[in-house]
Amino acid sequence: MSYLPYALAGWIFVVGLYGVVSSRNLIHLAVCLTVMQSGTYVLLLAIGYKNGAAAPIFRPSHHPAVDPVVQALTLTDIVVSVTVVALILALALAAHKESGSVNPEEIADFSG
Amino acid sequence: MIGFAIAGAGFAALVFWALVGLPDFGHYHWPYGNALNAIATPERHATNVVGITVFDYRGLDTLGEEFILFASVVGVSLLLRKDPEEHVPADEVRSDPIRALGAVAVVLLFVLGLWVVAFGYVTPGGGFQGGVALAGAFLLVYVVGGYRQYHSLLPHSPLEMAEAFGAGAFAILGFVGIVYAGAYLGNFLGLGNAGSLYSAGSVPLLNWATAIEVCAALVVLFSEFLKIYMLPAASWTPEEGPR
Amino acid sequence: MSTILAFPVALPLAGAAFVAFTDGWLPDRVKELPAIAIAAATTVISTIILVRTERMTLVHWFGGWEPRHGLALGIGFVAEPLGAGMATLAAALVTASLVFSWRYMTEAPRLYRVLMLVFLAGMSGFALSGDLFNMFVWFELMGVAAYALAGYAVERLGPIQGALNFAITNTVAALFILFGIALLYGATGALNLAQIGRTLGGHSVDGLVVVAFTLLIAGLLVKSAAVPFHFWLADAYAVAPAPVCAVFAGAMSEVGLFGIARLYWTVFDGPIGPHVGAVRDVLLAVGIATAIVAAVMAFLQRHLKRLLAYTVISHVGIALCGIALLDATALGGAANLVLSHGFIKAGLFLACGVLLREFRGLDELALRGRGRALPLLGALWLLAAVGLVGFPYVGSFLGHSLVDDAAIEHAHRWLPATLMVATGVSGGAILRAGARIFLGWGPRDDPLLREEPPEEVPEETASMPAMLAITTGVIAIGVGFSLIPGLEDRSEHAADRFRDQHTYVDRTLFGKVRTYGPSAPVVIHRATPASIGYGLGAGLIAAATAGFGLYRRRLPAGTRQAGRRWLEPSVDGLRALHTGVVGDYVMWITVGTAVIGGIWALTLVS
Numbered sequence: 001m002s003y004l005p006y007a008l009a010g011w012i013f014v015v016g017l018y019g020v021v022s023s024r025n026l027i028h029l030a031v032c033l034t035v036m037q038s039g040t041y042v043l044l045l046a047i048g049y050k051n052g053a054a055a056p057i058f059r060p061s062h063h064p065a066v067d068p069v070v071q072a073l074t075l076t077d078i079v080v081s082v083t084v085v086a087l088i089l090a091l092a093l094a095a096h097k098e099s100g101s102v103n104p105e106e107i108a109d110f111s112g
Numbered sequence: 113m114i115g116f117a118i119a120g121a122g123f124a125a126l127v128f129w130a131l132v133g134l135p136d137f138g139h140y141h142w143p144y145g146n147a148l149n150a151i152a153t154p155e156r157h158a159t160n161v162v163g164i165t166v167f168d169y170r171g172l173d174t175l176g177e178e179f180i181l182f183a184s185v186v187g188v189s190l191l192l193r194k195d196p197e198e199h200v201p202a203d204e205v206r207s208d209p210i211r212a213l214g215a216v217a218v219v220l221l222f223v224l225g226l227w228v229v230a231f232g233y234v235t236p237g238g239g240f241q242g243g244v245a246l247a248g249a250f251l252l253v254y255v256v257g258g259y260r261q262y263h264s265l266l267p268h269s270p271l272e273m274a275e276a277f278g279a280g281a282f283a284i285l286g287f288v289g290i291v292y293a294g295a296y297l298g299n300f301l302g303l304g305n306a307g308s309l310y311s312a313g314s315v316p317l318l319n320w321a322t323a324i325e326v327c328a329a330l331v332v333l334f335s336e337f338l339k340i341y342m343l344p345a346a347s348w349t350p351e352e353g354p355r
Numbered sequence: 356m357s358t359i360l361a362f363p364v365a366l367p368l369a370g371a372a373f374v375a376f377t378d379g380w381l382p383d384r385v386k387e388l389p390a391i392a393i394a395a396a397t398t399v400i401s402t403i404i405l406v407r408t409e410r411m412t413l414v415h416w417f418g419g420w421e422p423r424h425g426l427a428l429g430i431g432f433v434a435e436p437l438g439a440g441m442a443t444l445a446a447a448l449v450t451a452s453l454v455f456s457w458r459y460m461t462e463a464p465r466l467y468r469v470l471m472l473v474f475l476a477g478m479s480g481f482a483l484s485g486d487l488f489n490m491f492v493w494f495e496l497m498g499v500a501a502y503a504l505a506g507y508a509v510e511r512l513g514p515i516q517g518a519l520n521f522a523i524t525n526t527v528a529a530l531f532i533l534f535g536i537a538l539l540y541g542a543t544g545a546l547n548l549a550q551i552g553r554t555l556g557g558h559s560v561d562g563l564v565v566v567a568f569t570l571l572i573a574g575l576l577v578k579s580a581a582v583p584f585h586f587w588l589a590d591a592y593a594v595a596p597a598p599v600c601a602v603f604a605g606a607m608s609e610v611g612l613f614g615i616a617r618l619y620w621t622v623f624d625g626p627i628g629p630h631v632g633a634v635r636d637v638l639l640a641v642g643i644a645t646a647i648v649a650a651v652m653a654f655l656q657r658h659l660k661r662l663l664a665y666t667v668i669s670h671v672g673i674a675l676c677g678i679a680l681l682d683a684t685a686l687g688g689a690a691n692l693v694l695s696h697g698f699i700k701a702g703l704f705l706a707c708g709v710l711l712r713e714f715r716g717l718d719e720l721a722l723r724g725r726g727r728a729l730p731l732l733g734a735l736w737l738l739a740a741v742g743l744v745g746f747p748y749v750g751s752f753l754g755h756s757l758v759d760d761a762a763i764e765h766a767h768r769w770l771p772a773t774l775m776v777a778t779g780v781s782g783g784a785i786l787r788a789g790a791r792i793f794l795g796w797g798p799r800d801d802p803l804l805r806e807e808p809p810e811e812v813p814e815e816t817a818s819m820p821a822m823l824a825i826t827t828g829v830i831a832i833g834v835g836f837s838l839i840p841g842l843e844d845r846s847e848h849a850a851d852r853f854r855d856q857h858t859y860v861d862r863t864l865f866g867k868v869r870t871y872g873p874s875a876p877v878v879i880h881r882a883t884p885a886s887i888g889y890g891l892g893a894g895l896i897a898a899a900t901a902g903f904g905l906y907r908r909r910l911p912a913g914t915r916q917a918g919r920r921w922l923e924p925s926v927d928g929l930r931a932l933h934t935g936v937v938g939d940y941v942m943w944i945t946v947g948t949a950v951i952g953g954i955w956a957l958t959l960v961s
Contacts, residue, residue: 003137007128010128018116020527021938022116033530039534055236056152058161059159068161069145070540071165072173073540076166076173079177079181084526091191094509119946119949122949129566130538140544144428171418175365183473184499186469187470188503269379276372276373276375290358293419294358294419296358296361298418
């Protein structure tokens with residue numbers, strides 16, 4: 001039972017990857033990337049958890065607290081993921097403008 | 113898809129095999145997090161350990177993260193630069209109750225954002241979280257007031273300069289840290305009293321620089337996307353129309 | 356004063372913000388100057404760091420957070436010769452590109468300059484960082500700037516497709532890396548490379564270590580574009596503007612390899628040590644497959660930038676073989692390959708920029724013979740091709756000979772011959788293109804090469820003399836690498852230091868400084884007869900490949916029929932795999948990761 005949070009993180013990650021591979025719409029693909037990212041957040045936060053401890057905010061007084069480092073890492077990751085998804089969405093908009101489609105298979109302009 | 117099914121199953125198997133090797137959930141015992149929890153308040157007079165980690169212990173990560181946001185917004189501006197004629201379309205007029213409630217909501221959200229930024233190293237919050245709330249307040253102006261009000265309230269060029277200012281200020285504060293504290297991003301003001309606004313040395317400065325940058329960056333991002341969205345459909349799809 | 360280590364990162368970042376802030380106020384004539392000045396200053400600083408690291412490894416802890424009792428509290432930068440060399444290479448290439456693109460970029464030039472500086476900061480940070488999550492942050496910074504730069508010519512579908520494939524595949528790679536970092540944090544509670552390595556030393560190799568290793572290596576292999584993770588690179592490099600491609604090809608692809616070497620030697624060498632054969636074999640297999648597949652694909656291209664993109668992949672494969680041998684000489688050879696290839700490749704992409712300005716297109720067949728108007732460029736192209744092939748004492752010869760020597764020492768006698776074939780074929784593709792364009796040889800038509808989309812053309816304001824001068828300079832530096840005295844001993848010595856995990860840990864976590872010296876004698880590398888033989892052989896293969904490409908109609912009909920029957924299915928199959936659809940690319944990434952992970956799962960667990 002104690003591996004459930006980790007298993008959840010792994011499952012979200014793998015499902016997101018499946019979504020990226022099988023996607024036929026760039027917007028859907030960008031959202032699947034955010035799903036994969038959520039998997040990594042859950043993993044990080046689960047690793048830092050301590051039973052019976054509270055958030056690392058020591059006001060008014062000190063108490064047992066969970067790991068603050070993974071929370072800082074997750075904060076950084078969220079910003080990174082927002083920025084990358086913004087770029088991909090902008091590219092999807094530009095692709096739609098050029099070709100009328102957001103299907104990756106239809107915008108494949110060159111290959112080989 | 114058969115190829116992916118097999119590979120995907122193999123990949124998933126590897127991932128789950130790895131997860132089994134992790135220490136038990138709920139039993140974090142490593143020294144790094146515990147050390148930071150122990151020394152953050154005595155040494156930096158900050159009560160939000162996550163905030164002080166983001167801006168002081170691991171401040172270089174935050175510098176990089178801030179410039180990732182900066183680069184992404186610059187990139188979106190670059191990618192969506194094909195300027196349609198500056199066409200401000202006919203907005204639907206919002207009803208009076210919506211505008212009244214909306215005005216109240218915008219003000220409240222704005223104040224909340226400022227609060228979250230200001231106390232970022234004391235209680236949960238910080239430049240990033242508060243900056244996003246502030247940007248949300250501006251987006252709320254679009255939702256309740258329509259595009260015209262949003263567009264006139266938030267001109268593009270000063271916002272881009274504000275974004276550059278926020279990002280540059282963070283980098284330059286790092287150099288100031290070299291002068292006063294001997295290391296890049298060193299902490300250099302008086303430490304004050306833990307639990308009050310005056311604490312944690314130079315972290316408040318970094319905090320506000322981040323808030324300015326994040327708010328300006330997100331508002332520019334919204335503007336870029338809204339600009340495309342507000343165009344009438346006929347002016348930017350190709351002649352044969354969507355497939 | 357170790358604070359100088361902050362400058363290669365902080366200076367370009369502050370500079371990017373400055374350029375973004377002030378660009379509207381500067382007069383047109385001087386708009387380009389701040390960015391060039393900042394990039395040049397960063398190059399100078401990185402070179403100073405490189406020279407200083409020869410005596411000792413430099414360490415700087417950001418925020419002043421020194422480690423306590425071996426526990427790293429903050430983020431540290433650790434500069435040793437290979438990392439500092441990587442940072443210097445990146446800075447030099449970005450400076451050259453910015454000077455080259457003096458008035459070459461007509462649209463949104465301010466945004467272009469800002470992104471180039473940010474990109475430089477990301478590469479420098481990745482090369483110098485001693486903290487695993489910090490490396491990830493710089494990796495993403497490089498990525499974000501690169502995705503936008505690749506999609507610069509956004510009014511055509513090709514660049515949008517290229518930028519999308521680039522962004523999506525590299526983001527998936529970054530997520531693999533992040534998952535691996537989380538696993539390692541769970542296993543060791545540390546983010547500092549030295550501390551992870553030290554804690555992991557006492558850890559047995561179980562599923563966690565193997566899969567973390569696999570995910571991290573796979574993510575970095577995607578960045579380096581090794582087979583089968585390489586599909587995105589040709590799409591992206593074919594459409595990015597020429598000066599941007601120069602920086603990509605010269606520095607970005609190699610940075611992934613640097614990451615692999617750094618991670619292996621600092622973190623995983625301890626626990627994996629006894630089973631190192633499995634790691635060596637898998638990485639060698641990947642490297643060889645990359646070198647050969649990419650060389651063949653390069654030969655099948657008609658669009659010059661796409662052809663060069665595949666040769667970039669091929670050379671990454673060769674450098675990966677050098678790293679895979681897990682030996683100081685080979686690692687030194689790989690470092691030399693990265694340096695010489697970096698400059699030559701960048702020069703070739705810049706030459707494409709010149710061709711584009713002059714002839715408004717980059718189709719090899721359409722440009723046939725027209726290059727006769729640019730004899731200097733033709734000579735440079737030929738010189739670059741010879742340098743890439745590894746002809747004795749030209750260009751990448753030093754790197755190749757070191758890798759070959761190491762391979763023979765490890766009883767992989769077949770490796771130098773295989774690499775010789777790969778360099779020969781890819782060099783031959785470049786030679787064929789050069790001969791067709793600058794000499795007018797070969798037929799006007801070639802069914803083997805398929806149609807490619809048109810290319811964006813810069814405006815007339817681009818300055819031809821400046822472009823030619825920079826191209827000449829960059830190629831000359833790359834070609835002259837094998838003749839730099841003392842480079843061989845210094846790179847082997849640097850590689851030895853790079854592999855020494857105990858000294859690394861002592862220096863970063865416990866502050867035990869160790870000085871190295873005196874410097875090695877300043878002599879030119881004396882090559883073994885075998886190396887010279889391989890170099891000549893590669894040259895011959897290149898000439899034969901180019902000749903085959905140009906004149907194969909003169910072969911007797913029977914040979915041609917036989918050749919077609921044997922080779923066509925595989926060539927067509929290889930081509931069909933490169934579909935241009937990003938979902939397929941990510942599927943190949945998953946397949947590659949699963950295969951590598953599976954092999955290591957079976958062989959590394961103790």
